[in-house]
Amino acid sequence: METGSLEGTGAAADQPVWRGLRPGLLRVRRLLLVVWTGVLAVAAGLLPGLLAGPAWALCALLPAVSAAWCWRLLGRNWRSWRYAERADDLLISRGVLWREETVVPYGRMQLVEVTSGPLERRFGLATVQLHTAAAATDATIPGLDPAEAERLRDRLTELGQARSAGL
């Protein structure tokens, strides 16, 4: 479950083929973490260090330590994300501590959205989001290869049309 490879699209109905997210997503998130930790650490080190004495500059360690922890959390969270296309529905599973698994039948899809922000584009990533008539349906797959995202979008809309059902 490393990257979203293109082979094996026709998954058997009973045995879902799980796919993970692109490692690029983890890199983007860790990069953001490092950047923000850097800013915070400088602020936490400089302010007390200048105002209260040089020893207080050690406060800068606090963001750094928590960032190391977050580094691990991000990795675990990234590994927990996976999705599978079955014959009639899409499965999305995610979360480490708070786990969530979503099943969306293709026929229920009202709208498939592919988004890609500037940072995501820089790292070659795209997000696919599915909307059904229920606003509570939270079916988002981040960190996909743009080609894979488009393939998924086309497949979902195609299957959605074939199995379309009203409200």
Place this chain on the structure above:
Amino acid sequence: MTSRDRAEDAEGGISERSPVTERRLHPVTPFRRAWAPLAVLAGWAVHDPNGAQEQLARLTDTVLLLGLAVLVPAAGLYGFLSWWFTHYAVTDTELRIRTGLLFRRTAHIRLERVQAVDVSRPLLARVAGVARLRIDVVGADDKDELAYLGEREARALRAELLARAAGFAPETAREVGEAPARALVHVPPRELARSLLLTGATWGSLCAALIVPTVLWLTTQNVWTVLVSALPLLGTAGASSVGRFVAEFDWTVSESPDGLRIDHGLLDRTHETVPPGRVQTVRIVEPLLWRRAGWVRVELDVAGSANSVLIPVAPRAIAESVVARVLPDVTVPAEMSPAARGARWCLPVWWRGHRLAVTGTVFAARSGLLCRRLSLVPHAKVQSVRLTQGPWERRWGLADVHVDTGADKTVTARLRGAEEAARFLGEQAERSRTGRRAALPDRWMTTD
């Protein structure tokens, strides 16, 4: 009654394609629209009585008369123009409402997507012999209603809309007329009054309305504080007791080939028609104090509809028989499985209230200990299924199952065993797929 005008005097584009008769609303409508400026003035006067009096004293009679001479025709003109520029038309596939003098707005409401049709007659409208017709579709605005139509016209239009939505041929749709209805439940006023007396909210709001102003008076001795706090409290108390009685008076649920008909109201009469297959979820609510009498309230969710009550109060057996008619092939499950073993550590005491039953046609989840709520979702109406599990729940091997429906309601079965929930997730997806195949088509009178 209605001034009919052909579409050719309006923009040509639409009328050329389909020779559709555009109709205007009832001529009494301008008066309703003319209210708006006067209501703004009245609101200002009520909001700031001292300021209003000062301003009035400063005005001389001539200024006042001049002001009235400008204001009244202006309001009248506004009302007239907004009426003159509002048209509606029924075509084979849609109801079209065209409004707007400066900002043109055309609403196209697709008839096969109709979720419910409401005809309401507020007190004043009843006096004038007019009614308001509203079509509930997903995403419909408050603006997309026809207010006002003549009463007979509203009824004929409702019958025509339903006949067209049902899939009758356009030529016959006008002649099909009103489908015959058969009454299922009628709530007697005595029962309604007793049920309201046995409702905690009624007494709670009444107590609050009596106690809070008294305490304030004793502590502050300030009339204004007391008035400001007492008026809204009295308002809520009135709305939850007398207001509900008046609104739910003479509640009748009947059945017709066009679907479910709900009629109610003492002063404002409201009528709702929900075509077959539009109900997303049904809830049977059983407050603590009603349990001795064996009463329940039945609520329903229809996508895009404001009304959520099906029966305000009824004996359980009758309520269940009505539910069986609303959701075809569904029986309210008598036996429900309790939450899994570790549930007491996740939700002390209240875990007992959470129960679940899944039959071949329906997903039924109950929650609440004092006020029991049993939610029923037919498998065919399920939009997506989710399983969630927090760390503490995992410690006890539990998980929650959420079922999302199209009326933006999520029904949750809490505290199930993790394995059971995972198995259930797979089965539920399968069930909702097979359930949808058996569902009625959008146009319920067609057979394919």
